[in-house]
Amino acid sequence: MEPEDPRSYYSVAARLNREIPNSYYPNQYDNPSNAQAHCESTGPEIWKQTEGKIDHLVVGVGTGGTICGTAKYLKEKNPNIKIWGIDTYGSVFKKYKETGIFDKNEIYPYVTEGIGEDFLPKNVDFNLIDHFEKVTDKDAALMTRQIVRQEGIWVGNSAGSAMAGLIQLKDNFKEGETVVIIFHDHGTRYLGKIFNDDWMREKGYTDKKGMTAQDIVASNKNGELITIKVDDTIGAALKLINQHSISQLPVTLDNRIVGSINEDLVFKKIIENPEVTSQPVKSIMLEAIPFVDASTPLETLSGMVTKANEAVLIKDFKLDKNYIITRYDIVKALAN
Numbered sequence: 001m002e003p004e005d006p007r008s009y010y011s012v013a014a015r016l017n018r019e020i021p022n023s024y025y026p027n028q029y030d031n032p033s034n035a036q037a038h039c040e041s042t043g044p045e046i047w048k049q050t051e052g053k054i055d056h057l058v059v060g061v062g063t064g065g066t067i068c069g070t071a072k073y074l075k076e077k078n079p080n081i082k083i084w085g086i087d088t089y090g091s092v093f094k095k096y097k098e099t100g101i102f103d104k105n106e107i108y109p110y111v112t113e114g115i116g117e118d119f120l121p122k123n124v125d126f127n128l129i130d131h132f133e134k135v136t137d138k139d140a141a142l143m144t145r146q147i148v149r150q151e152g153i154w155v156g157n158s159a160g161s162a163m164a165g166l167i168q169l170k171d172n173f174k175e176g177e178t179v180v181i182i183f184h185d186h187g188t189r190y191l192g193k194i195f196n197d198d199w200m201r202e203k204g205y206t207d208k209k210g211m212t213a214q215d216i217v218a219s220n221k222n223g224e225l226i227t228i229k230v231d232d233t234i235g236a237a238l239k240l241i242n243q244h245s246i247s248q249l250p251v252t253l254d255n256r257i258v259g260s261i262n263e264d265l266v267f268k269k270i271i272e273n274p275e276v277t278s279q280p281v282k283s284i285m286l287e288a289i290p291f292v293d294a295s296t297p298l299e300t301l302s303g304m305v306t307k308a309n310e311a312v313l314i315k316d317f318k319l320d321k322n323y324i325i326t327r328y329d330i331v332k333a334l335a336n
C-alpha cells in the first residue's frame with residue numbers, strides 16, 4: 001500500500017491526529033526531534049564509551065533518526081568515521097543513495113521489521129550515510145537466531161539484519177579498528193515469527209537439513225501417543241481411530257507396546273465380518289511399530305516409514321512419554 005493511501009498506517013496516524021482533540025502525532029519519519037535526540041544522547045554515549053576510538057558505525061535504517069542523529073554527532077567529532085546504513089531488499093534507500101533515483105520498482109513487501117522504507121523520510125540525511133548495504137529477510141532472520149544462541153543477547157529482527165550486513169561489509173574494516181553496531185529492539189516481539197521453528201520453515205528460512213524426529217514431534221500438535229490395550233475390543237479401536245482421526249494405534253500390555261493395528265486393517269476385518277468388533281484387539285494385531293532414536297535425521301526417517309511400515313515411535317526419556325510419527329507427519333514436514 002502506498003504511503004499516500006488513506007489506509008496506510010502513516011495516513012491513518014495523521015488522520016487520527018486530526019480527528020482526536022489534544023492528540024499528538026510524533027511523526028518519527030519527518031520530525032527532526034527524532035534525529036536530534038540521537039545527536040544529543042546516542043552519539044555522545046558511543047563517543048564516550050569508545051573513548052573516541054570508534055572507526056565505523058553500522059545501523060539499520062528506518063526513519064533514519066538513529067543513524068543520522070548519531071552520525072551527525074560522531075562526524076562532527078571525527079569526520080573520518082564511516083557510517084554504514086543497513087537496508088532491506090524491497091526498500092528504496094540504497095538505489096537512491098547510489099543513483100539519486102527514487103525507483104518505485106525497488107519496492108515490494110518484505111519481512112524484516114523496522115528498517116527499509118518505500119518513501120524518503122526527512123530524518124534520512126543521505127549525506128551523513130557513506131554506504132547502504134542490503135540484507136535479505138532470510139539472512140536477517142537466521143542471524144537474529146544466531147545472535148541469541150551464540151551471544152545470549154535476545155535481540156529483534158532488525159538487529160539480525162544489521163549484524164548480517166556488518167559481516168557482508170567485513171572487508172571494509174581493518175584489523176584493530178573499532179566497529180560499533182546498534183541493535184534496535186528485543187526478541188519478545190518475534191516469538192511467533194523468528195523464534196518459531198514452524199514459521200521459519202514455512203518462510204523457507206530453515207531447510208529440512210538437520211531436521212530430526214524430535215523436531216517433527218515438537219512441531220506436531222497431536223500431543224501424546226494414543227494407544228489401546230490388547231484386551232480392548234476392535235470396536236473400541238475403531239472408535240478411537242474415528243475420534244482422533246488417526247491411522248495407527250499401538251497396542252499395549254501392562255503399559256508396554258506389544259503390537260499395532262491400523263485403520264486399513266480394522267476396516268478390512270469389519271467389512272469381512274461385522275461381528276469382529278466385539279473381539280479383542282490381540283486377535284488381529286500386527287507387529288509393534290518400531291522405536292527410533294529422537295535424533296534420527298528426517299532423511300533416514302523418510303526411508304524407514306514406508307507403505308509397509310507406516311509409522312515409527314519416539315521415546316522422550318526425560319518425560320517418559322511416547323510419540324508417533326506417521327507417513328503423513330513426514331510428508332507434512334517435507335512439504336512445509
Ligand SMILES: Cc1ncc(COP(=O)(O)O)c(C=O)c1O
Nearest residue numbers: 061062063064065066114158184
Ligand atoms: C525494530 C526497529 N529496528 C530499527 C529501526 C530503525 O530505526 P530508525 O527509525 O531510527 O532508523 C526501528 C525504527 O522504528 C525499529 O522499530
